[in-house]
Amino acid sequence: MYQTNQLADATINKSESAVDVQPDLNQYLMAVASHQDKAAFAKLFAFFAPKIKAFGLKQFRQEALAMDLVQETMSLVWRKAQLYSPEKGKASTWVFTIMRNYSFDMLRKIQHNKEDNLSDDLWPLYEEAEPEPDYEDDHLMREQLIQGLEALPPKQKEVVEAIYLKEMTHQELAEHLGVPLGTIKSRLRLGLEKLKEKMELHND
Amino acid sequence: MIKHHPESTMIHAFVAGELPASLSIAVSAHLELCPHCKAIADKATKAMADEFSGNEALVELAEPTPAQPVDEFATMLAAITEQPTDAPALKSAAVESSNQMALGEKTYTLPRALRQFSQTKWSGLGNIQRARLGLDEGDVHASLLQIDADSAIPHHTHKGYELTLLLDGCFEDESGRYEKGDFIILNGEHHHSPYTAEGCLCYTVSNAPLHFTSGVSKLLNPIGRFLY
Ligand SMILES: [Zn+2]
Numbered sequence A: 001m002y003q004t005n006q007l008a009d010a011t012i013n014k015s016e017s018a019v020d021v022q023p024d025l026n027q028y029l030m031a032v033a034s035h036q037d038k039a040a041f042a043k044l045f046a047f048f049a050p051k052i053k054a055f056g057l058k059q060f061r062q063e064a065l066a067m068d069l070v071q072e073t074m075s076l077v078w079r080k081a082q083l084y085s086p087e088k089g090k091a092s093t094w095v096f097t098i099m100r101n102y103s104f105d106m107l108r109k110i111q112h113n114k115e116d117n118l119s120d121d122l123w124p125l126y127e128e129a130e131p132e133p134d135y136e137d138d139h140l141m142r143e144q145l146i147q148g149l150e151a152l153p154p155k156q157k158e159v160v161e162a163i164y165l166k167e168m169t170h171q172e173l174a175e176h177l178g179v180p181l182g183t184i185k186s187r188l189r190l191g192l193e194k195l196k197e198k199m200e201l202h203n204d
Numbered sequence B: 001m002i003k004h005h006p007e008s009t010m011i012h013a014f015v016a017g018e019l020p021a022s023l024s025i026a027v028s029a030h031l032e033l034c035p036h037c038k039a040i041a042d043k044a045t046k047a048m049a050d051e052f053s054g055n056e057a058l059v060e061l062a063e064p065t066p067a068q069p070v071d072e073f074a075t076m077l078a079a080i081t082e083q084p085t086d087a088p089a090l091k092s093a094a095v096e097s098s099n100q101m102a103l104g105e106k107t108y109t110l111p112r113a114l115r116q117f118s119q120t121k122w123s124g125l126g127n128i129q130r131a132r133l134g135l136d137e138g139d140v141h142a143s144l145l146q147i148d149a150d151s152a153i154p155h156h157t158h159k160g161y162e163l164t165l166l167l168d169g170c171f172e173d174e175s176g177r178y179e180k181g182d183f184i185i186l187n188g189e190h191h192h193s194p195y196t197a198e199g200c201l202c203y204t205v206s207n208a209p210l211h212f213t214s215g216v217s218k219l220l221n222p223i224g225r226f227l228y
Helices: A002-013 A022-035 A038-060 A063-083 A091-112 A135-151 A154-165 A170-177 A181-203 B008-015 B021-033 B035-053 B058-062 B070-082 B089-094 B112-117 B215-227
Strands: B100-103 B106-109 B122-125 B128-132 B141-147 B156-158 B161-169 B171-173 B176-178 B183-187 B200-206 B210-212
Touching (some): A022 A063, A022 A091, A022 A135, A022 A154, A038 B035, A038 B070, A063 A091, A063 B070, A091 B021, A135 A154, A154 A170, A170 A181, B008 B021, B008 B035, B021 B035, B021 B141, B021 B161, B021 B200, B106 B161
Antiparallel strands (some): B100 B106, B122 B128, B161 B183, B161 B200, B171 B176
């Protein structure tokens, strides 16, 4: 069901002229998650900060409060990036959620003078991950995966990333790279085998 | 099975963060119990996030554009990345606080949206126990109500609106039977006299006292204010 939704959304949102930036955003966020990559965070910041500010101005009608919202939202993105995983949705959805939550709490503070910070209970950010004795392992595994990915030969890396992180289909990727479908499949297989080897090596 | 759901406009307003806290709690708690509405909310969230993030190509952002108020953003960016990131362990601590609420002989598992109210003070009148949430939203009052088994609330109407989210047990009135998760909105046009055989726990939000309509039960209008 998750898959179908994603597909449906993807087709709706593809406007012809615009490049879909979502996969890049996901990757930047993953880079912040795995090794606090400041350059990747700067890209996320450049992309989101003006949008958050615009949202804040609409919400609070005050420059200072709008900037507070940018500051707090982006701080949370920086500090909690490792809680993000692409299986739970796009980076932009994650950032939107954080912003919406913080903005709700701010409004309650302004309008009702309440600091009960209800938002994280109303819109749990991390709900799917809740029963999580394996979390540490997962986290470790993801880091190893990312390291493993970096170590692949560029052509294999490109294919693995496109299929697994950007969620392109084999066909789309073949067209994009201008190579036969079979080449995609063999690069993917080789890349995955190497990754698997690396992971097994780590886990022994 | 849940038969009564919030309208989709309400779910959208909830996702946008536009509902007051009292109603947001009700919708959030319903979504936790209702996969159908949860799917609607998830879809709305994605759509709003897409609208928020637009479709601009990221390529242009590789170099900061000097026309932007770069300075204030640049200072902010630098300050943010100076902060240490949270250790993964913090996450588990954050989700831990208890969802359990003991009341009389019963222990309820509260929806996540209500868990910070599990220690709220209760007061009783007859076969009804009430805990007011204290959200400070003016005329709008939000409460948890526990109604004993085999109890009825006399025939009444609502001057404003009354939202009831059934959290445990079941009750029935003239229009049917309600079960855990049902999200029921009544307004001044509705008259009803709910009855519960097994007892129930509800979350209610209303903006005016209940108004008792028939003969002797007018004496009960203090209960109406108590329930509000
Ligand atoms: Zn529902």
